[in-house]
Amino acid sequence: xxxxxxxxxxxxxxxxxxxxxxxxxxxxxxxxxxxxxxxxxxxxxxxxxxxxxxxxxxxxxxxxxxxxxxxxxxxxxxxxxxxxxxxxxxxxxxxxxxxxxxxxxxxxxxxxxxxxxxxxxxxxxxxxxxxxxxxxxxxxxxxxxxxxxxxxxxxxxxxxxxxxxxxxxxxxxxxxxxxxxxxxxxxxxxxxxxxxxxxxxxxxxxxxxxxxxxxxxxxxxxxxxxxxxxxxxxxxxxxxxxxxxxxxxxxxxxxxxxxxxxxxxxxxxxxxxxxxxxxxxxxxxxxxxxxxxxxxxxxxxxxxxxxxxxxxxxxxxxxxxxxxxxxxxxxxxxxxxxxxxxxxxxxxxxxxxxxxxxxxx
Amino acid sequence: xxxxxxxxxxxxxxxxxxxxxxxxxxxxxxxxxxxxxxxxxxxxxxxxxxxxxxxxxxxxxxxxxxxxxxxxxxxxxxxxxxxxxxxxxxxxxxxxxxxxxxxxxxxxxxxxxxxxxxxxxxxxxxxxxxxxxxxxxxxxxxxxxxxxxxxxxxxxxxxxxxxxxxxxxxxxxxxxxxxxxxxxxxxxxxxxxxxxxxxxxxxxxxxxxxxxxxxxxxxxxxxxxxxxxxxxxxxxxxxxxxxxxxxxxxxxxxxxxxxxxxxxxxxxxxxxxxxxxxxxxxxxxxxxxxxxxxxxxxxxxxxxxxxx
Numbered sequence: 062x063x064x065x066x067x068x069x070x071x072x073x074x075x076x077x078x079x080x081x082x083x084x085x086x087x088x089x090x091x092x093x094x095x096x097x098x099x100x101x102x103x104x105x106x107x108x109x110x111x112x113x114x115x116x117x118x119x120x121x122x123x124x125x126x127x128x129x130x131x132x133x134x135x136x137x138x139x140x141x142x143x144x145x146x147x148x149x150x151x152x153x154x155x156x157x158x159x160x161x162x163x164x165x166x167x168x169x170x171x172x173x174x175x176x177x178x179x180x181x182x183x184x185x186x187x188x189x190x191x192x193x194x195x196x197x198x199x200x201x202x203x204x205x206x207x208x209x210x211x212x213x214x215x216x217x218x219x220x221x222x223x224x225x226x227x228x229x230x231x232x233x234x235x236x237x238x239x240x241x242x243x244x245x246x247x248x249x250x251x252x253x254x255x256x257x258x259x260x261x262x263x264x265x266x267x268x269x270x271x272x273x274x275x276x277x278x279x280x281x282x283x284x285x286x287x288x289x290x291x292x293x294x295x296x297x298x299x300x301x302x303x304x305x306x307x308x309x310x311x312x313x314x315x316x317x318x319x320x321x322x323x324x325x326x327x328x329x330x331x332x333x334x335x336x337x338x339x340x341x342x343x344x345x346x347x348x349x350x351x352x353x354x355x356x357x358x359x360x361x362x363x364x365x366x367x368x369x370x371x372x373x374x375x376x377x378x379x380x381x382x383x384x385x386x387x388x389x390x391x392x393x394x395x396x397x398x399x400x401x402x403x404x405x406x407x408x409x410x411x412x413x414x415x416x417x418x419x420x421x422x
Numbered sequence: 423x424x425x426x427x428x429x430x431x432x433x434x435x436x437x438x439x440x441x442x443x444x445x446x447x448x449x450x451x452x453x454x455x456x457x458x459x460x461x462x463x464x465x466x467x468x469x470x471x472x473x474x475x476x477x478x479x480x481x482x483x484x485x486x487x488x489x490x491x492x493x494x495x496x497x498x499x500x501x502x503x504x505x506x507x508x509x510x511x512x513x514x515x516x517x518x519x520x521x522x523x524x525x526x527x528x529x530x531x532x533x534x535x536x537x538x539x540x541x542x543x544x545x546x547x548x549x550x551x552x553x554x555x556x557x558x559x560x561x562x563x564x565x566x567x568x569x570x571x572x573x574x575x576x577x578x579x580x581x582x583x584x585x586x587x588x589x590x591x592x593x594x595x596x597x598x599x600x601x602x603x604x605x606x607x608x609x610x611x612x613x614x615x616x617x618x619x620x621x622x623x624x625x626x627x628x629x630x631x632x633x634x635x636x637x638x639x640x641x642x643x644x645x646x647x648x649x650x651x652x653x654x655x656x657x658x659x660x661x662x663x664x665x666x667x668x669x670x671x672x673x674x675x676x677x678x679x680x681x682x683x684x685x686x687x688x689x690x691x692x693x694x695x696x697x698x699x700x701x702x703x704x705x706x707x708x709x710x711x712x713x714x715x716x717x718x719x720x721x722x723x724x725x726x727x728x729x730x
Contacts, residue, residue, distance in 0.1 A: 161516045208712050211719045215459055215515055215658060219650040220715065223708055226647045230704035237697065342643070346523040353520060383535055389528030396521040397509060 101409045108407050112361055115368065119145075120267050123260050135259055139331045141371045142266050143324045148351045148363035149273050150320025155349065156358035157281060158313040159293030160210075161218045163345050164225030168198050168318040170340025172325025174232065177244045177335030187252040194322045201228075202318035206311045222342055232337040243336025246329065259331070266327045270364075273320055278360050280316075289313050290358075350392050356402030365404045426559050431680045432673065437565045439672025440572030444627035445649040446656070446664035447579055448620025454659020454725055455595040456613050458507075459515050461522040463624055463649065464642025465529035470495050470625030471637045472533055475544040478632070484547035488629045495625025499618035507617070508610065530639045539639070544632035568630050575626070576665055583661060592616065596659050596725055648675070651711050657721030667722065671707055678706040 119142060126135035147169055154160045175194035179185070209220045233241050249257045280286045291299045292306040299306045329335050338344075347370065355366020373391070377384035401408070449463050470491040478487035510518045545551070546564040553560045583589035591612055594602045603609040628642075635641065652671050656663025683699030714722065 155516075161519065163519060204712075208715055211715065212654075215453055215457075216654055216715075216719075218459065218515060218519060219654050220711070223647060223651050223654070223711060226644075227705055227708035231701045234700040234704055342647070343527075346520070349516070350520055350523070353516070357516075383531055385527040385531035386535065389524040389526070389531070392524030392527070393506075393521045396513075396517045396524070397506075400517075 104407050104409060108361075108404075111365075111407070115364065116271075119270075119368075123263050127260065132259060135263055136331065137371075137375065139259070139263050139266065140328070141368055142263070142270055143328045143331065144348065144351060144371060145364045145367035146266070146270050146273060146327070147321045147324035147348055148355065148367045149270070149277055150317040150324065151348050152317075152352050152355075152357070152359075152363045153277060153280070153289075153320070154314050154317035155352055156356075156362070157286060157293065158289050158310055158317075160310065160314060161349070162209075162221040162314070162317075163218050163342060163349070164205075164221035164223075165317065165321050165348055166340045166342065166344035167225035167228050168202065168321035169325035169328065169344065170228070170232065170337065171198050171201060172322035173329035173335045173339050174238070174325075175322070176249070176326055176329035177246060178238055180246050180248045181238060181244060185248045185251040185256075187256070191323075191326060194326045195319050198318050198322035199315055202315045203311065206314040206318075210307060210310055210314070222345070225340060225342060225345060229337050229340050229342075232340070239336065241337060243334060243338070246333045246335065249330050249333060257330070257333075262327065262330050266331070269323060269327070273323075274360070274364070281360060285309065285312070350395070352402075354395055354399070354402055356404030356408070359402070359404050359408065362402055362404035366402060369403060427680075428677075429559060430561055431677055433561055433565065433569070435673035435676030436669065437569050437572075437672070438676055439669040440569050440576075441627050441631060442645070442649055442652050442672050443665050443668035444572055444575060444623050444630075445645060446652040446668050447576075447661050448623040449649055450653045450656070450659055450661060450664045451592065451616050452620045453653065455592060455599065455616055456511060457599075458511055458617070459518040459522065460507075460617075460620075461519060461646065462502075462525040462529065463620065464646030465526050466495050466498070466621045466624040466642070467628040467645055468533065468637075468639070468642035469498065469529065470628030471544075471632045471635075471641065472537060472542065472628075473625070474629035474632045475542045475637050476537075478544050487544075487632075488626065491629035492622050492626045495628075496618045496622035498625075499621025500614060502621070503614045503617045508613075511613070526643070534639045541636035541638035543636060546633035564633060568634075571626075571630060575623070579661060588612075588615070648707065651707060653721075655711055655714050655721055657724040659725035660721070660723040663721055663723035663725075670710075674710055675707045679703040682706070 119138065122135060122138045126132060147165070150168075151162070151165045154162055154165070172194040175197055176190045179190055179193060205221070205224045209217050209224070212220060232238070238244060252261070281290070288299065288304055288306070288309045292310055296306050325339065328339065351366040351370045352363050353366065354370055355364065356362025374384070374388065377387055381387075399405075445463065445467060449460065452458050452460055452463075473494050474487040474491040477490045478484055481487070507521075510521055550564045550567055552563055554563045554566055581589075583592055591602065591607055595609070595612060595616075599609065602612070627645075648671060652664060652667040655671065656665070656667025679700075682703045683695045686699050686702070687695035718724075
């Protein structure tokens with residue numbers, strides 16, 4: 062009986078999606094109108110090509126770096142991978158869950174500081190660092206998520222920001238662990254003979270990224286993902302259908318935090334440096350920009366967004382010291398004109414009629 | 423822990439709270455009525471401080487500096503709203519957050535380009551540079567002036583909102599934005615005025631704080647975060663909430679930083695106090711916010727809005 066009910070609920074949830082997708086796209090699909098098949102097939106092919114190219118470049122970078130002895134590129138792409146991973150995590154909460162969290166850099170920082178503080182205290186076992194990063198983040202994310210999810214809209218954004226700042230100031234005031242200046246790590250996470258080996262770090266990071274990418278894809282299409290996306294569209298309807306939305310949203314928030322913590326763990330090992338600046342709200346903002354630039358609510362989008370954003374930043378930095386003067390307006394332009402992100406440009410299009418049905422908000 | 427010290431710190435907290443109120447009043451109006459998240463509010467504060475410092479330096483007149491900063495920020499607010507921020511009114515909060523975030527990056531770098539990396543300093547006017555003495559108690563006169571100015575502004579805002587026609591329109595807009603427009607009021611001009619008013623208040627706060635703090639790039643963000651906390655505690659859209667919330671946050675933060683390490687040192691040990699004290703003191707305000715939100719998620723003085 063329960064299984065029948067859950068199938069029924071799933072169908073109703075899917076109905077919510079269909080109804081909401083239509084509402085969101087302002088469609089009144091005529092039964093006779095055909096989806097432009099050739100164009101969508103082209104897009105799908107392009108997507109597959111680009112995914113292959115991007116992943117190939119990212120995964121083969123160590124080979125190039127080894128052959129060309131270019132550690133700079135390895136570190137640069139390592140940073141890109143770190144933020145791609147964090148963006149993937151944030152997208153679960155932001156893109157699929159509709160939770161605009163301006164404090165996710167906090168979890169990157171917590172992951173990094175797990176490495177930093179344990180190292181400074183002499184405990185260098187890599188697995189311990191990893192476990193601590195995820196565990197501490199879960200312990201912190203649940204109360205923050207619970208408090209924040211009691212509010213809506215603007216208040217949610219501000220609360221996540223405020224909590225992230227709270228921890229930022231806490232870490233700044235921890236003078237025995239570097240305070241504002243941060244810690245230069247003498248001992249990285251110990252994984253036996255691979256300790257501190259940049260290639261090992263990069264390769265394991267790319268494997269984790271691939272795994273998380275697969276995981277996100279699975280989650281989004283599983284019941285958990287359906288419920289989550291439904292709450293993003295119309296939370297009241299989800300609750301009316303008999304599924305409590307709060308546990309799903311909290312779970313999604315915690316999962317995204319844990320992924321960010323993983324990213325922080327790798328960041329600390331990659332750069333050998335930990336500082337409160339890693340959890341500043343500027344980093345949180347940039348993370349959201351990466352997700353938006355890539356494509357909110359798409360699976361692969363955040364990776365594209367992180368790559369594009371960080372490469373642009375590096376390029377601008379090489380041109381001028383005053384790169385924020387260009388980056389700032391660029392972000393504004395992306396927000397105004399590129400609403401669906403770069404990856405969103407390549408998503409399947411459905412036919413939409415003339416005129417705007419009027420989306421309030 | 424003398425009485426004088428506690429009194430001085432309480433007044434400091436009060437003064438800080440007044441400053442936060444000036445920031446929060448503008449921000450809560452913009453949030454509550456326009457539904458517009460403006461992270462660049464801190465940048466307006468910073469620009470007000472810079473303007474005031476430059477004018478004070480060139481003209482030697484403190485009053486002129488404050489006036490120019492306030493009016494200048496009002497005009498800048500009008501320009502920003504007319505120049506493009508109006509597009510974002512129709513968009514969701516995420517877009518507004520990101521766009522204003524981009525503006526913050528831009529303005530922080532802009533002041534570095536124009537005025538350099540080194541902090542600017544501004545002197546309080548000579549008449550106010552001394553101390554105010556009452557019985558045994560000394561307190562900087564300038565800080566008392568800030569408190570007085572802030573209370574005057576609070577009174578002015580109260581009169582504006584409660585007793586004038588524009589105030590009536592503002593209150594109506596907070597309750598039901600669409601209806602106000604439907605009743606024939608030019609809502610976009612009203613919004614522009616509100617945004618500019620908020621900017622002017624932020625500029626005033628920045629100008630007033632010039633003599634006390636060092637004026638540098640990025641000074642707006644810490645204040646902005648606390649302002650957001652104030653608004654969340656007080657209730658979005660509520661000026662009364664902003665007032666009381668600001669005073670509570672100002673006093674709790676200032677007194678907490680002073681008293682908590684002392685209390686820790688006396689109850690536990692001085693080493694614990696120095697290790698953990700500052701960190702805990704930083705957390706106080708946010709813990710307070712969490713507690714208040716757990717009990718009253720809409721803040722202490724929520725505005726009951728219909729429609730919009």
